Amino acid sequence: MKELFPAKQVGGYIFSLVLTIIALLVYFLDFTFPIAMSILLVTAFVQATVQLVLFMHAGETEDGKAIYTNVLYGIIIAVVTIIGSLLILIWDM
Amino acid sequence: MEFFERFAVPHPSPAIYASMVAIVVVSLAIVVGLTYFKKWGYLWREWLTTVDHKKIGIMYLISAILMLFRGGADAIMMRAQLSMPENQLLDAQHYNEIFTTHGVVMIIFMAMPFIFAFMNIVVPLQIGARDVAFPRLNAISFWLFFFGAMLFNISFVVGGSPDAGWTSYFPLAGTEFSESVGTNYYMIAIQISGIGSLMTGINMITTILKMRAPGMSLMKMPMFTWATFMACVIIIFAFPVLTIALLMGTTDRLFATNFFTSTNGGMDMLWANFFWVWGHPEVYILILPAFGLYSEIISTFSGRNLYGYKSMVGSMVIISLLSFLVWTHHFFTMGQGALTNSIFSISTMAIAVPTGVKIFNWLLTMWKGKIRFTVPMLYSVGFIPLFTIGGVTGVMLAMSAADYQYHNTMFLVAHFHNTIIPGVVFAMLAGLHYYWPKMFGFMLNERIGKWAFWFLSIGFVLAFFPMYITGLDGQARRMYTYSEATGFGPLNFVAFIGAGLMTIAFCIIVYNILYSIKNSPRNVGDDPWNARTLEWATHNPVPEYNFARTPHVASSEALWDVKKNGHELFKGDIEKIHMPNNSGVPFIMGVIFFIAGFSFVFALWVPAVIALIGIFACMVLRSFEKDDGRYISVEEIKATESTYGGANS
Numbered sequence: 192m193k194e195l196f197p198a199k200q201v202g203g204y205i206f207s208l209v210l211t212i213i214a215l216l217v218y219f220l221d222f223t224f225p226i227a228m229s230i231l232l233v234t235a236f237v238q239a240t241v242q243l244v245l246f247m248h249a250g251e252t253e254d255g256k257a258i259y260t261n262v263l264y265g266i267i268i269a270v271v272t273i274i275g276s277l278l279i280l281i282w283d284m
Numbered sequence: 285m286e287f288f289e290r291f292a293v294p295h296p297s298p299a300i301y302a303s304m305v306a307i308v309v310v311s312l313a314i315v316v317g318l319t320y321f322k323k324w325g326y327l328w329r330e331w332l333t334t335v336d337h338k339k340i341g342i343m344y345l346i347s348a349i350l351m352l353f354r355g356g357a358d359a360i361m362m363r364a365q366l367s368m369p370e371n372q373l374l375d376a377q378h379y380n381e382i383f384t385t386h387g388v389v390m391i392i393f394m395a396m397p398f399i400f401a402f403m404n405i406v407v408p409l410q411i412g413a414r415d416v417a418f419p420r421l422n423a424i425s426f427w428l429f430f431f432g433a434m435l436f437n438i439s440f441v442v443g444g445s446p447d448a449g450w451t452s453y454f455p456l457a458g459t460e461f462s463e464s465v466g467t468n469y470y471m472i473a474i475q476i477s478g479i480g481s482l483m484t485g486i487n488m489i490t491t492i493l494k495m496r497a498p499g500m501s502l503m504k505m506p507m508f509t510w511a512t513f514m515a516c517v518i519i520i521f522a523f524p525v526l527t528i529a530l531l532m533g534t535t536d537r538l539f540a541t542n543f544f545t546s547t548n549g550g551m552d553m554l555w556a557n558f559f560w561v562w563g564h565p566e567v568y569i570l571i572l573p574a575f576g577l578y579s580e581i582i583s584t585f586s587g588r589n590l591y592g593y594k595s596m597v598g599s600m601v602i603i604s605l606l607s608f609l610v611w612t613h614h615f616f617t618m619g620q621g622a623l624t625n626s627i628f629s630i631s632t633m634a635i636a637v638p639t640g641v642k643i644f645n646w647l648l649t650m651w652k653g654k655i656r657f658t659v660p661m662l663y664s665v666g667f668i669p670l671f672t673i674g675g676v677t678g679v680m681l682a683m684s685a686a687d688y689q690y691h692n693t694m695f696l697v698a699h700f701h702n703t704i705i706p707g708v709v710f711a712m713l714a715g716l717h718y719y720w721p722k723m724f725g726f727m728l729n730e731r732i733g734k735w736a737f738w739f740l741s742i743g744f745v746l747a748f749f750p751m752y753i754t755g756l757d758g759q760a761r762r763m764y765t766y767s768e769a770t771g772f773g774p775l776n777f778v779a780f781i782g783a784g785l786m787t788i789a790f791c792i793i794v795y796n797i798l799y800s801i802k803n804s805p806r807n808v809g810d811d812p813w814n815a816r817t818l819e820w821a822t823h824n825p826v827p828e829y830n831f832a833r834t835p836h837v838a839s840s841e842a843l844w845d846v847k848k849n850g851h852e853l854f855k856g857d858i859e860k861i862h863m864p865n866n867s868g869v870p871f872i873m874g875v876i877f878f879i880a881g882f883s884f885v886f887a888l889w890v891p892a893v894i895a896l897i898g899i900f901a902c903m904v905l906r907s908f909e910k911d912d913g914r915y916i917s918v919e920e921i922k923a924t925e926s927t928y929g930g931a932n933s
């Protein structure tokens with residue numbers, strides 16, 4: 192019985208629902224802008240990770256390493272691009 | 285009538301009317317010719333519907349050469365206009381349109397298809413694969429590129445060319461200052477072919493990671509495959525930025541959004557930022573495959589293995605990362621502070637280090653080698669000193685404080701032509717001569733090829749080195765004329781002569797192709813260059829299944845192992861081979877994309893929506909299509925192999 196029950200997936204499903212509810216709270220409760228944005232950013236990234244790992248099965252096949260390298264590389268480039276753009280256009284303009 | 289007025293050219297001239305006539309005449313001639321010689325069926329079966337990586341590569345190649353001449357015509361017109369002070373050959377508006385289309389055509393529609401041509405033709409052969417990972421997708425990539433290019437190229441006779449520069453900076457490129465549809469063409473044509481490029485990137489990476497012959501670990505891949513791999517990594521991270529920036533620019537122009545406007549909360553500088561977030565990696569997308577070709581050619585014609593294989597790979601990996609960390613150097617003068625400029629100055633200079641490592645590796649490969657000065661080798665040897673000068677002036681430009689002096693002058697123009705022509709164009713021509721027998725089974729004439737090389741190199745030096753001087757003296761780029769008092773006249777005249785020599789060189793190359801088609805002997809054998817890598821271990825021209833039996837590889841120089849160490853590449857019996865089926869859908873999708881693009885350019889919403897639905901219909905159809913490919917039987921393979929004289933059957 193235990194092997195048949197997809198505990199990981201059901202847990203992930205509940206977890207992603209919880210994340211969605213937290214994100215929704217931002218709409219219903221009165222947070223300041225920075226706090227609201229931080230909550231949204233964090234829940235969004237955790238949500239994306241849950242989807243990628245649990246439901247899109249990243250890392251379960253033999254090219255898991257390639258997939259994670261790729262994702263990591265993408266994140267690094269995205270972060271550098273965003274920080275660089277903020278630096279150029281706002282912080283140091 | 286009112287409806288058709290929008291298609292008129294806003295700023296016509298006799299030359300444009302003449303081109304309209306020429307386009308109509310040439311199209312008619314093609315249609316009549318195809319009908320007369322009954323070639324429609326052949327064209328459709330063998331080319332338009334093909335998914336064979338070699339044929340797609342050849343189509344990229346032909347398109348690239350055509351676009352080289354289109355962009356070259358623009359170039360010679362610009363040089364003619366600038367050859368004398370106060371010249372009246374072109375007016376300011378035409379000059380603007382010409383430098384814009386020259387830049388776009390050369391980068392997006394000449395250099396990109398040229399590198400895709402070699403990626404397609406060479407990579408599957410170098411890794412011993414039957415085709416790329418997604419052959420149908422590959423055909424879609426090509427047709428998107430092709431129809432994107434066609435859309436861009438009709439702009440000057442239908443509705444007017446873009447005129448805001450190949451960088452298309454806002455607010456100039458916004459509707460307020462660029463009223464004609466020209467910039468719509470820019471946004472949409474590049475978008476369409478950019479999607480194709482992105483798909484090629486994904487396709488090549490998958491091919492290289494998944495389809496290598498047994499025994500070929502990553503560190504045993506030939507260098508051109510490595511270069512393609514790294515260039516495609518850059519493609520899949522850089523092109524999405526362009527896609528989104530173009531989309532935002534399109535909505536600004538068509539739907540009056542305010543991403544890049546200077547009012548209503550828009551930010552025009554954001555375009556420049558996005559453009560170069562893509563644009564700098566783009567120049568490395570072009571140069572890495574070129575480096576790969578040079579590596580193959582230099583090692584073959586020095587009769588030695590490539591010096592420093594690991595450092596070659598390492599430097600490309602570093603370049604691919606660093607290329608994302610330097611984009612600000614294209615707008616040091618935009619107004620950001622010294623801190624930002626310093627950071628990006630340093631990261632820019634850092635790129636010169638791995639590039640230098642590669643230069644030294646090539647030099648050390650040739651060191652003590654037995655060098656054969658064939659045409660491909662001539663281009664490669666010419667590349668090293670000329671490109672190094674481009675790199676050195678690049679490092680000069682990288683000093684942000686000094687760049688205030690150089691920026692947007694002819695010095696900058698000299699720099700990037702100095703990297704792109706000896707870097708990319710020489711590599712493509714070297715590759716053209718080197719892989720010609722692989723593609724067509726005969727060689728290009730060496731003597732004529734050498735003439736072309738010398739005309740091109742001398743022409744290049746005469747055309748671009750004077751610009752370093754006039755640039756330092758203050759000649760700005762993109763100015764359609766200058767007064768005699770500036771003293772720029774004589775050097776610009778020299779540049780015009782150089783451009784003339786380069787034009788002659790390109791004509792010689794085409795003449796060489798025609799001459800060799802007629803006169804070259806056809807029995808060149810499988811290994812005309814005494815080469816080292818796996819792609820030369822099959823026949824010339826390559827049979828559609830590439831290798832009759834799967835090769836088993838022991839090093840990055842599989843063929844050399846066979847020749848020198850008696851390595852056994854092909855083991856076992858010939859088995860039936862699984863091949864993908866041809867399909868007309870990619871071509872049809874390309875046509876629909878063209879219609880959609882054209883409708884968007886002119887804001888014709890009904891055909892635009894219908895065409896978009898058509899595109900989705902094609903994709904839905906594809907998901908329900910059952911296509912298991914086909915098999916080539918053992919008898920067929922044996923029959924084909926025996927026509928080659930049974931070399932390794």
Ligand code: HEM
Nearest residue numbers: 567571613614636675678679681682691692696700703704
């Ligand atoms: C050693 C390596 C290089 C360095 C340090 C370097 C540096 C620079 C800098 C600082 C600029 C901006 C200058 C300005 O706008 O004032 C620039 C422009 C440019 N570079 Fe390079 N570069 C290098 C190699 C290359 C290569 C390999 C290519 C192409 C294959 C290339 C193509 C270009 C192009 C196309 C532009 C200008 C585009 C435009 O503004 O229209 N560069 N380079």
Ligand SMILES: [Cu+2]
Nearest residue numbers: 564611613614
């Ligand atoms: Cu750059």
